[in-house]
Every structure is written in structure tokens, then in C-alpha cells.
Amino acid sequence: MRQGVRNGLVVAGLAAACLLWSAAPSIAAPKSRQAKAPLPGQVPVSASDPAVIAAAARIDQLILEPALAKGLSPAPRCDDETFLRRATIDLIARIPTAAEYEAYFRLPAETRRAALVDRLLSDPRFNDRWAMFFGDMMNIRSSADGGATFHGFIRDSLRDRKPYDQMVRQIITATGTLRDNAPVGFFLGSNADALEVTGILTQTLMGVRMQCAQCHDHPYDIWTQKDYYGLAAYFGSTDVRYREETGSLYVIDVKGTTIMWPPVARKGRPQQPVEPRWPLERASPDEAGLALAIQQLDAKQRDRADHQAMEDLLASAESLTTPRDDTAGMLDKSTRVIEHIVESERVQSKREAFADLMSSPTNKFYGWNLSNRVWAELMGRGIVTPVDDIKSDNPPSNPALLDELSRHLLASNYDMRALIAAVVMSEAYQRTLLEGKPAEEREPYEHAFVSTPLRRMNAESIYDSIRIAGHVDGYKHSPGRNMREISVRLRVPEKTVEQMMAQRETPPATPAPASPAPAADPAMMQGADSAGGATAMVDDPYASETRIDVEGLLAAITLQKEDPLMGRRIVEVNPDDVDPAKIAMREAAATDPRRFRTVTVKQQIDDNPVFESAMSIRAPAPPEHFLRQFGQTSRVILGEKRDTGANTRQALLLLNGKLANEAARVGDLEPAHKLLHEKRDVKDVVELIYIECLTRKPGADELDAALAMFAAYDNRADAVADLRWAIFNSHAFRYLP
């Protein structure tokens, strides 16, 4: 249930808050001294670049040779309509619009697919969509300490075409406050717990599940608990501190380590600090014997080099005692902070060492992991599956293919777009589904990547596709066309009830807009506000489809207002705890009737709903929300998969929910209305609906069926609404073509 007063407040401050949010992460300056600078004048990658074309060709060669040897002949290339829909959903998490459809088919046939991919790679939604990919991968919760800012950092890194390994290095080596350095959000989110951080990094960035070894030797793999502690020791000096004066959290490296062996002190066996130790070469797959040798040699050399690097670091750390640029004022005030930072620079090299070892080209896991995850995201199944469990008895189904993708990624200087472009431009990506065959018969083809599997859109794509196909991303009804009276329940402070009732007697001249949820009358909200506190609330029965990230936005406002220099602790609550807390508050209010009273008021609203993009809804959304019901994860459990299974709640959301029904309903400002108004041929209307919703023209039989359907309606707008509703609910809509 969204709180009405806040709702109005946020709607009013929404534009400002969004500006703040997108501005905040860019303040952060990369701090890591060894980070690679972005290539000067880096040219955006294009799907027609020779390197991309060559990589796509090698991908196909590596797939076709073994497949043909097994007698699996590849499925044919998909048609242009299919490619448009498939690539748009995969790259920017929504279906194409009718305008995009027309523009695509105006392009020359031989180059239109590459041109489309180029356009999608530079679409702003590309950054949101792939930030979502990393959000799932690294459990980025906009509600965790620093989570929203960290998410912004990832999105901005994508926008800036920052090489993946530079982004990763900034995350691993980040120190300072959120405002200083956005990627510290990673350590804030895990409270810099070295053991937890180790589990997350090995599983998400190398695809190796080591977390079992945190408590005992891994039951099904080679990892020992001591290996785990050796890795954790790289983060044993990293800590999260709270600075009272500014109220800010910051990440810092300190003397000593939290990682001790044995894990529990026993009699006669005192605990000793653990030295960082890199165990991963032991897991290098057999065929990479050579790589193993290189890696061991490399590690030895690195040991010596690290020694040198440490001396350099210590020397340069001295210069840091001179206050620097923008933080000068703050540093002046506290010498203790300076000491911390100097100390931090000394021991931060442990994390630098981890970043070096992990991203070394001889550490196959690193390149394999991202390549495999991106491949799985685009192709519907990984070359290693599950994607986070690479080990000797779960080898890649096609190691050469995985190597090729990794090579291409490395050669492109870890450009996500180069990797994605190569996959999408491959013939493997562009194959059709094997139609009419049962799953068992399709399986060997799909396993060999010579046909496309059934893939359901992810939750965000379903939501945003309905939103855009039904034109509820903006107003589609003229003002005043949908006036209606609704009842709004408000829980308000007792002392303001009379005041508010008095205001109700003079109805507002213009009705309040009702978007995205029925908002409370602004006049009433002011009444409640001025009487001390935003305590009114509206029960929005459709909250599980519409609610936006109110808490996050309010936090962003507070952040700017209260601490422009240092950043302030963003006090947010775990979304899974939010509502019990609110329920408790509500209940407390109910048991103390002196303070609150519920008033039901009639209100005239212009029911002209606009739905925010799924990309702007707090992630993870609350459990009963549309997005969670369609499989968005809680982002709490490491390696949690998106569940694309069906349930009754999903069906009810699409059958009777507000999004599907408002998107289906015809508005006078949308193209279909114009066709209806001009009394155009029904065929044209049906064609438009098919293009808008299914990215294709209807087949002859579908057109006949639609014409028959329209004939049964007096009101053609109703027929359009019902056809659209049926499409939004259909398998063809939610499964990629």
C-alpha cells in the first residue's frame, strides 16, 4: 500500500530526484591507481566491425563443426521481424515500437540487422537493461546500504563504455565514502565481511562456487576451508566505518586482518593471521595445462613485482598526507582521517593483488565467467550450466567456444558491447525455434546451439513491453476523458481530521491527476503535512503493479539536502522488512486511537494512468509485486536463479490487473484511435495492433480470425482492447520468437 501523502510529494519532486540520482555517481572519481584509463577516443563498437564479424564467424564455425559431426543440421536463419523482436528484447528489455518497426524495414535488407544492433547498443535503455544483468549477478539491492548508488555506478559504467575489468577493479579496490567513490557500495552492502565478499566474488566474477568451503571443506569440489581463508585474507583488512561527525559510512583498509586460522581458537592452537593465498590455479581444467604453467610462472613473477609495487605505494602514500583537491576541507578537520587513508593505501595493495590475480589473462575463470553469463543471457542456456558452477566434473559443453568468446572479450579490452554484438550477429543467435517437435527431440539441437530454445521474456521485459505496446508509458487519453469518482481511505492524525474535513467542503477547482496510483488531494496533503508529519495513507489495491521506489527517491533528496560534501548514510530498510515495519506502525496507530483516524473520502480523479518503467521500480520489488511474481529474484541469495515457472497469481495479474487492462483500453491520443476515427479498413487496424504488440504482420488465418472477431462488436475500440488484452496474455507475447 502506498502512502498517499508521500506519493504526491514524490511525484512533485520526482524530476528533481531523478536528476540527483543520475548525477550522483558521476561525482565519483576512480581511485584505483592501477586502473586502466579508458582508451582515448575509444570508438564505439559496431556490429559491422571486422573484429565483431570475425568473432561471430568463429563462433559459428566452433558450433557447426561438432554439430554436423553429430548429424545435427542447424535450424534455418530467422526472418527480419523475428530478429528485430528478439534482439530488441535481449538488448534493451522491451519489444520494439511500431515506429521502430517501420524504420527497420526502411533500411537496406542486407545491413538492417547490423544497423539495428548498433542502434540498440547505443540506446540509453541498454545501460539499464545490462545494469539489471549485473544487479542479478552481484545481488545489487537498491535498498541495501549504498545499493542505489552502486547500481548507478554500474549503469554509468555501461553508459561510459567503461571496460568490464576496469569496472570490476574499481569495485574490488574501492575505498572512501559513497559520495567520494560510488563502487564502495559493494563493500557497504556486504558490510565488508571478508568471508562473505570472498564467496560473492569467486561465484559472481569467476563462476566458481566456493562458499561451502567457508565453513568446511567443499563436499563436491576440491576447495578446502583453508583455500577459502587464504582468499578471504585479501579482504581481511578491509572494513566499513561510520564517521559520527558527518554521519557517513566509509570503506577503509586498516592494519591487521579479521581472517584468522584456525577459524575457531582451540586449546593449544592459538589463532594466527592468514596470509593471502591464491588457490585457483588448482582448478584449471585439464586441457589448460599450458595455461596453468604460465599462470604459476606469472604468479611467481608477480610476487617479486608486488614487492616493488608495495614500496612504490608506501612512498606515494606519504604524499597523501598533503590534503587533496575537493576533500581538502574535510581532511583539515581530522588528522585521524588522514592517518586512516595513509594506512588504507598501505594495505589496499592486498585488494589490488586480488584484482591482478583474478583478471590475469591466464586465469581462465575470469573471462569464461562473463562470456558464459552473457551467452546464457542471450542464448537461453550457458556453455557451462549452471553459470556459477564451473568445475572439473561440470565442464563447458563446448570449451573452444567459451575460449573464443573470452579471447574476443579480452581483445576488445573487455568491452561488453563487443561481446554482445559478436553473439547477436552470429548465425547461432539468429536461428529459428524447432517447431512442432517435443522437448526431448529439440534438446540435442538446443544443447549444440543449432536451434533456438523457447525463452520467456524476463519480468521487466514483460512489464515494459505491455507498457509500451499499450501506450501507457505516457498519457494516452486527453485530459478530462476519464473522470470518475473513487473512494480514498486516508489514515491521518486525529488533530488534522477536522481541518481536512473543512477543506473538503470546498472542492478543488481542478481534479488531481491519478497517476501512477490514486494520489491524495494535494490540498489535504498539505493539511496533513503542516500539522506535523506525512501520516496519511491510501490503500491502493493495485499497488503490486504500480508502486515505485519511494524510499529510494526520498533518500536521494535527503542525501543532497543534508550533506552536500561527504555523503550521508542512506538509511534504508530491507524491502522484505519494510512492510512488516509499516504494518507494525499501522497496527500501533490502530491501538492508539487518539492519534490516528481513518477517513474515507470521495474524490474526483482523471483516471489517465501512466506506468513507470520497470527499470525505475526499486529492485528487488516487494514480493507480491508483478516483477517478483514473474521471477525477479530477492537478490539476497547468492546464485539465485530467475524462476520462469507459472503460477496462479501471474495469471490473475494479467487477466484482471491494471497494467494489462489499461494498456489494452484504447486512448484517444494513440495511433489505433486515429485509424478507428478515420473509419479505416479493419485490416489496417489489426495490422497495426499486431505490429505494435507482436512485431509482425498477422498471418492470413490470424487476419481472418481478427476480422471475424471485430464483426461481433458494435464498438470497434472495444474490439481493439480485447484483441490487445488477448495478445498480452498469450504465449506468443511472452515467449521470444
Add this chain to the structure above:
Amino acid sequence: MNNGCPSYHLTRRAFLKYGSLGIGTMLGMRVGDLVALAAEANQRAADHVILLWMGGGMSHIDTFDPKPGRPTQGEFEPIKTTVDGIELSEIMPNLAQQMKHCSLIRSVTGNSGDHGGATYNLMTGYRRAPQLIHPAMGSMVVHEKKPIGELPAFISISGRAHAAGYLGQACEAYFVARAGMPDPYVRLPEGITDIRAEKRLEALEALNKRFREKNPDMQIDAIDESYQAALNFMQSPALKAFELDEEPTETRERYGTGDFGRGCLLARRLVENGVRFVQVNKGGFDTHANNFNLMRGLGGEIDKGIAGLIGDLAASGMLDRTLVLVLSEFGRTPRINAGAGRDHWPRVFSSLIAGGGIKPGQVIGSSDEDGYEVAQRAVQVVDMHATVCAALGIDHTKHVQTPLGRPMKLVDGGNPIKELFS
């Protein structure tokens, strides 16, 4: 899969059809008959569970485990109940009248004094782990027991249930925000008539038929089944269960007209219509300050709700087949703090259990004279979960598989409380 979750009740893929068929009945039987049939099939085991969840950690001393004459007693006096020798706090006068149907467990001992950790442990029987989400008690029950009727098998009222975790989407609770409030998702959208709904479903079926022929797949069948279950749910006569206005005013007032009282009333109506597991949530027990004033208000509300529920179930005979369980995160400190509050206390706390074939009128275990520690017969959290299984005839030692094939115990150890089953 051999469990009840993935498809509520359909064994074949039916054509989507709205209205005219009156799918609200199955095989010509009414839901009431189905409920009775299920009961007959398993004479000894209970069929339903109603979990009354006291969020925030309910004071044991001020409710089920009074300590008269001790420094930790607080402001409430004990009162007699319908069972000789069992006393409750004075804030539970109505429940005292139903005590003959209930037993108390005064020696539950938990392992976490933190809200998140304790809630997780009480709800799942497991401790939190980094790699897995363990299923809620309700998810476990609906995974093991076939559904009856057309309502969702697991419903959570006034707050969310814990997740289904590795048991999957289909074992998640259906969420009812506030008992008695209309749920827009179970009825057609405003302005859509039955006739138009039929046309919509016809158009949908035409599209889906084409897709299904081209792409025969179990995941497509699962979606079709979920739609059929949703349509059945929408048209089920059992949906009337949600309409609390059908109850006489006297009944509604007896349960209490707050969210919790209405939740208890709804819970009764839901189990009468075949719902396997109902969870009614009540928050606000985190009484760090002003404990006694708050508990007077909270006690008044839960007393009426629980008493109304148990009394009605007993009168109709449903109590024999319905296990009612009152659980909380933990108890509260016997010591009263400077703000007249009590803080978190997981070492010993109380639970109330009734119905489902368990032996009433007992007190299992005890806390020491001031309510600090277990004095006799410690009952672990997992024992509570094993007890629920035992009442339902579920083998609590069996294993289920996670989606990645890892075998997990249904209940993480523990034993049913045997005194309740003698």
C-alpha cells in the same frame, strides 16, 4: 512431481472457458463435499493448519506464562481458565474460556534474538544460510498435501508469509492484504462484462492454440494450467469465503473488528472452503517501551480473534481436522526496563496449540519461576515444525530436492511433541 503445488487441481488441460460452464464445481461436487471427502480419506490426520503469527516477539509472561508474585510479573494478574490448574494472563479472558480445547507449550527455546534471524528460524525451522532460501512452514505443507477445492492452497493474511524458497513459485502463499477488503485481482476489471470476458478468452485461446501446436512444451502447459486455476478461482463459489459481510454482526464482533479479528474470521471461512494452510499475521509486539499499555491493546485484539476462531471451529467440528498454532519470534525479557518495556528474549517463550487431533488441556514444559530459562522439557523450534507434520500425517524426516538436486530435509531434525499425540 508428486506434490500438490504445481497445478492446483486440474489434471488435464481444459480449454479456457469463462462463465457458462460453471466450473466452480468439480465432478459435480461442492467444495464442502470435497473437504468432507478428504477428511474421510484420512481419518486420523489433520487437513488444515491456521498459523497465527505474532510479529515482533510476544511477551510470554504477559500472555501464556504468567508469573504471579514474582518481580517479573508486571502489571497483569493471572486468571483461571476452563482447565483446572492452567492460568492465563488477565488480558486473555475469552481465550481462557476456550482453554479446554488448547494446550500450552511454555518451554519453546529459540536460537536468535534478532527479528530477522528469529522470524526466519520460526517460519522455516532452519537457520539462515547464504546459498538457499528455505521454505515457509505453509509452503512445506502445501508441497506435501494435495489441494482441496479451488482456492489457493496457502493464503497469508495481513502480511506476507515467508517465501517458498526451493519448493518453487507454485508453493508461494497467496497474499491477502487486509481481510474483508475487495481483491481486484479475483474479479473482472471494471467495465468488462462476462460477455466481453468470454470474447477475450476465445481470442486468447485462438492465439495460444496456434502457439501450442508449434511449441509443445511442459512450460506452456504449466501456464495454461495456471490460467485455468485462476479462472476457476475467480468463479469459485468458495470465493464467497472472502466476503466477511456474510457473517452475522454478532460473530464479527466476537472475533473483533480489527485486522486480526477479521483475519481470524477469514481464516475459519477459508479452511471451511478447503484451504490447506492459512497464516494470519499480527504485528506490533516489539514492546521495548510501554509494554503493558501496548499489551493491553494487543492482548484484547488477539484474545478475541483466537478465542472466536477456536470456539467456532470446535462448535462446528472442524477443530478436529484443523491445527491452530500461535507462534512468535521469541519472548520478551522477564526484567522490565526503565521505559516499562521488555526486550527480546529467545531463551524461553510460549506457544499455544489447538485442534488437529492433538490432546488438549495440557501444559508442555515450563520456564523457571521468573520466566528466564527453560525449567523442564525444552522444546526446540524444529520440534514445533515436526509436530505440525505429525498432526498432518507428513513424515518430517523425508527429504525434498532443491532445483539443483540437493536433498534437503523437510524439517531440519527435531521430534514431534509426543505428549500431544498420546
